[in-house]
Amino acid sequence: MRPTREGIRFLIASLLIAVAAFNTGNNLIFLILALMLSLLLLSIIILYLNLKGLSLAVFAAQPVFVKTRAIFRVSISNRKKHLPSYSIRAAIPVSTGRQGAAPYIPPASNSSIEMENTFTKRGLYKYGDFTLESNFPFSLFKKGIRAHIDGEVIVYPEIKEIDELIPELITTDYTALTIRPAPGDEFLTIRDFRYGDGMRRIQWKTSAKMGKLMVKDTGTDEPRLLTIILDNIKPLNKESFEKAVSFAASAADRFIRLGFFVRLVTCKRLIPFGSGLEHLYKILDVLAVIDEEDTWECPMMEEMQGTGILILKSQDSSLKKAAPACSMVMYAADL
Amino acid sequence: MPRIYKALTALLAITGCTGLFITGPLNPVMFIPALGLIPGYIRVWKDMPTAQKWMVSSLSVAALSLFAFDALIMTGDLFIAVAHLTIVFQAIKSFDLKEPWDHLQVYFMSLLQMVIASELTRSIVFGAVFIVFLIALVAAMVMSHFLKEGTFSRIRLRRPLAVISILTLLTTGIFFISAPRLKGGIIGKSRMTAIKTAGFSEKVDFGSFGEVKLDSTVVLRVELPEKTTAALYWRGKTLDYFDGISWVDTLRQKERAGKKDNIFVVLPASLDNAFVQKIFIEPIDSDVIFGLGSIAGIDIDLRALFIDGSGSVFAPEKSPKRLAYTAYSVFEEQPASYIVPAYLQFPSGLERLQKMTDDITKNLKTDIEKASRIENHLLTNYKYSLKTSAPPAGVNPIEYFLFNSKEGYCEHYASAMALMLRHAGIPSRVATGFIGGEKNKYGDYIIVRQSDAHSWVEAVIDGKWKRFDPTPSAPQFKMPSLASLYLDYLRLKWYRYVVGFTSSDQKNLLRYFSMPFVKIPKLPEMKTEKIKVVFYSLLTAGGIAIVFFLLSRIKAKRYGFATANYLKFRRYLKHKGAAITQSSTPSDIVKEASRLGMGGKASDFIKLYEMARFGGKEMSAAEKEKYKSINKSG
Numbered sequence: 001m002r003p004t005r006e007g008i009r010f011l012i013a014s015l016l017i018a019v020a021a022f023n024t025g026n027n028l029i030f031l032i033l034a035l036m037l038s039l040l041l042l043s044i045i046i047l048y049l050n051l052k053g054l055s056l057a058v059f060a061a062q063p064v065f066v067k068t069r070a071i072f073r074v075s076i077s078n079r080k081k082h083l084p085s086y087s088i089r090a091a092i093p094v095s096t097g098r099q100g101a102a103p104y105i106p107p108a109s110n111s112s113i114e115m116e117n118t119f120t121k122r123g124l125y126k127y128g129d130f131t132l133e134s135n136f137p138f139s140l141f142k143k144g145i146r147a148h149i150d151g152e153v154i155v156y157p158e159i160k161e162i163d164e165l166i167p168e169l170i171t172t173d174y175t176a177l178t179i180r181p182a183p184g185d186e187f188l189t190i191r192d193f194r195y196g197d198g199m200r201r202i203q204w205k206t207s208a209k210m211g212k213l214m215v216k217d218t219g220t221d222e223p224r225l226l227t228i229i230l231d232n233i234k235p236l237n238k239e240s241f242e243k244a245v246s247f248a249a250s251a252a253d254r255f256i257r258l259g260f261f262v263r264l265v266t267c268k269r270l271i272p273f274g275s276g277l278e279h280l281y282k283i284l285d286v287l288a289v290i291d292e293e294d295t296w297e298c299p300m301m302e303e304m305q306g307t308g309i310l311i312l313k314s315q316d317s318s319l320k321k322a323a324p325a326c327s328m329v330m331y332a333a334d335l
Numbered sequence: 336m337p338r339i340y341k342a343l344t345a346l347l348a349i350t351g352c353t354g355l356f357i358t359g360p361l362n363p364v365m366f367i368p369a370l371g372l373i374p375g376y377i378r379v380w381k382d383m384p385t386a387q388k389w390m391v392s393s394l395s396v397a398a399l400s401l402f403a404f405d406a407l408i409m410t411g412d413l414f415i416a417v418a419h420l421t422i423v424f425q426a427i428k429s430f431d432l433k434e435p436w437d438h439l440q441v442y443f444m445s446l447l448q449m450v451i452a453s454e455l456t457r458s459i460v461f462g463a464v465f466i467v468f469l470i471a472l473v474a475a476m477v478m479s480h481f482l483k484e485g486t487f488s489r490i491r492l493r494r495p496l497a498v499i500s501i502l503t504l505l506t507t508g509i510f511f512i513s514a515p516r517l518k519g520g521i522i523g524k525s526r527m528t529a530i531k532t533a534g535f536s537e538k539v540d541f542g543s544f545g546e547v548k549l550d551s552t553v554v555l556r557v558e559l560p561e562k563t564t565a566a567l568y569w570r571g572k573t574l575d576y577f578d579g580i581s582w583v584d585t586l587r588q589k590e591r592a593g594k595k596d597n598i599f600v601v602l603p604a605s606l607d608n609a610f611v612q613k614i615f616i617e618p619i620d621s622d623v624i625f626g627l628g629s630i631a632g633i634d635i636d637l638r639a640l641f642i643d644g645s646g647s648v649f650a651p652e653k654s655p656k657r658l659a660y661t662a663y664s665v666f667e668e669q670p671a672s673y674i675v676p677a678y679l680q681f682p683s684g685l686e687r688l689q690k691m692t693d694d695i696t697k698n699l700k701t702d703i704e705k706a707s708r709i710e711n712h713l714l715t716n717y718k719y720s721l722k723t724s725a726p727p728a729g730v731n732p733i734e735y736f737l738f739n740s741k742e743g744y745c746e747h748y749a750s751a752m753a754l755m756l757r758h759a760g761i762p763s764r765v766a767t768g769f770i771g772g773e774k775n776k777y778g779d780y781i782i783v784r785q786s787d788a789h790s791w792v793e794a795v796i797d798g799k800w801k802r803f804d805p806t807p808s809a810p811q812f813k814m815p816s817l818a819s820l821y822l823d824y825l826r827l828k829w830y831r832y833v834v835g836f837t838s839s840d841q842k843n844l845l846r847y848f849s850m851p852f853v854k855i856p857k858l859p860e861m862k863t864e865k866i867k868v869v870f871y872s873l874l875t876a877g878g879i880a881i882v883f884f885l886l887s888r889i890k891a892k893r894y895g896f897a898t899a900n901y902l903k904f905r906r907y908l909k910h911k912g913a914a915i916t917q918s919s920t921p922s923d924i925v926k927e928a929s930r931l932g933m934g935g936k937a938s939d940f941i942k943l944y945e946m947a948r949f950g951g952k953e954m955s956a957a958e959k960e961k962y963k964s965i966n967k968s969g
Contacts, residue, residue, distance in 0.1 A: 006439060009443070012881075013443065013446065015877065017450060019874065019877075020450065020454075021514070022870065023870075024454065025516065026453060026454060027511075027833055027834050027835070027836050028452075028453030028454075028456075028457065028461060028465075028833070028834065029450060029453045029454065030511055030514050030516075030836075031453070031465060031507070031511055031833065032446070032449055032450055032453060032465075033510070033514065034506075034507045034508070034509075034510035034511035034514060035465075035469055035472075035503070035507045035510075037506075037510045037514075038502075038503050038506035038507040038509075038510050039472075039473070039476070039503065041506055041510075042499065042502055042503060042506060046499070086490065086495065087480065087481070087484050087486065101484065101486070103481075103484065103486035103489045103490055104486075104489065104490055135480065136480060137476070137477050137480060137495065137499055138476040138477065138479075138480060139476075139479065139480045139483060
């Protein structure tokens, strides 16, 4: 507990009044002194009771990315049966100065507040010790209590706009599927008759309706595949590596959202092809905590399935040998 | 800003000024600036813009000039001048209320006004003003808190305000009762100097007594735990010398009364059977302590008491405060251990009085017969009157009373009898004090007023001092109303339990509450002399600490936060043995700190310093905290 600026002034005023009271022995000054002391004492007691019996529950309202505003939902519970709590501020442990305030928490109830924070580094953060702070009722003293929160929050790498880095994304029609016509039975589409089409493929009913020959296409649709290879072999330039990780995450995000099946390959971790948001977060989970490694342990494929993006730490990277199999080679320093 | 908050600020400002005005000694002219509060707060209420800055500054400078004039010339009293200044500042501030901090300034100013008022008055009205002030201050401080938090409109304030106000009242009471008290303070004296005059006076001359007998101002309030059938003569002091015009006390040798069990011993009599009176004396123009009969002992919160040979008791000085004490009296006639010649002193030129005395006491042998005959003669042959005409030039007032006007009041009767007794060879003196009083049914105590002032005679009969009262009954004056009696009862309680609360009361309370559970040891008496040393030391230490604090604040303001702390860090390292010179750069400091094993912290510290000092980037609150914490931990 520490006095606020007003509290220090109030303490000095009380001290001066105490000197006057003891000096003169005047009971009416003692009366004023008693008022000052009672305000100080009540400040301390009420503040103590105000913070007593409070507990916290925190969860991230949405996935947390580096340099992006993260919103945490903080639920402050008041376990006191009869006493409410007023003006409670909850502070995020990391030194960002971010706070959220609950003006009133009824007895045996809770109050939710939203707090924002922006992380500058990816990784796994423990919630740790939140601070619950108040200066109720007179703003003379400020007291904070630590509220330990178990659990962790994973901060994913920064997701950037990568369209400029991969111009193909803009210039070509990057659909998620490569359609390969095949004699299979699976219906693909109905289209105008083209020269060379077999007579058996003409859809007569549709042609009659349309007044022209229409042909049914059958075939097999293959999903487009993307492999992201991230070079994290020691030694790494920290700044460039972060850029590389961010690029890998951004590429995974961009392509998965396009419907691609994306695979991530790093020194020791391999996330096989997959699609959808769940798969994206599998990749991001790895990228959030990825660090430099001594050796490359994942199988290095000679022939790349689908598109391959190789992200190399530098020109001298030992992974450069995989470059011919990849459609794109990026250097961390250039990102 | 909510209107209720504005209203509370106005209430506090008005309460502070009212607290000052009820004290009395303020210059009535000060009502004029106090009236400025009305338009000031109307503007605040209507959200009108505050006064121009130059106008507020000019008025403040003018107020300070007026203060100097007031303190040096107008009142010549710094204390009253400060009181006047606070009123003017309250009025100016009412036109300049912008930020919440401005409102806090009003609270502090009101607090100062209450402190000043408490030194200028003991009135019960102060108690009423104080309660209003307390509730308003608590409410304003709680509201101020929510306003600062920005949650005022989201909170239902009624319940927390009520609870906190009640708690504040209770704890204020507890602190008031339990704060340690020293007899008469430490080095200072109460600022209150207004001493009321009383009907009682230390000399008896003839002239203005009629006015006194019509004055209903309360002088004493007395609680009598037991009933008594004895006549209520509140004896003050005795007068021995009559110069032909007035009576005076020439036997001024006073001795310091000894103490036994914290009670001043006046007579060597046992207090076990003494009659107890709890007396509250208003501030009167005298140092005399009153009591019934002969006072044997006194329990009073004073450093010393003095007694003279006649059994009169005196305080060390005329008290500007109400005195509260317990008197232990005995009604037995006290032996006249030594008869000083003064008690037989007789002025010349009173031949007619001498002849009259001889005629009255002719054929009477014993002193008691003579004294009773004289008393009876005065009681039956003269009329009580407050409207006495002045004697013609050259005529003695006593002889004029006895032979011409034949009417007068107690002083005429007592003087005449004392002189007649002396002529008859009986040592006598005039005693002054009060007689009777009216019982207040609301508090079961006796009110003694100026109009009860009285003089009577004490004469040595058979070696003992015996009281005679030759004054016929005085006519009854107007009885006070029930309301005024009830108000007087409240006043008594206020004086008794607030204004006159003493360390003895604390001990009694402690005994009362602890009695059934534990036997508490005798509490040590707090010696003012010893505490003075501690007080002076603490005061000096406190003063030095405040000077250092202010200097550091000035330095911080002069250099700015970052540089002031940087200089502090340099000093710290130098103290630890680092080679820091005037020309050491921040990088030198990091190097020196590394040598002392504080490289990491120093590097962080200097980084923050350079960023703030040269990078043009202000430190965030968290960074400031970190900056300070590095400096603190070294």
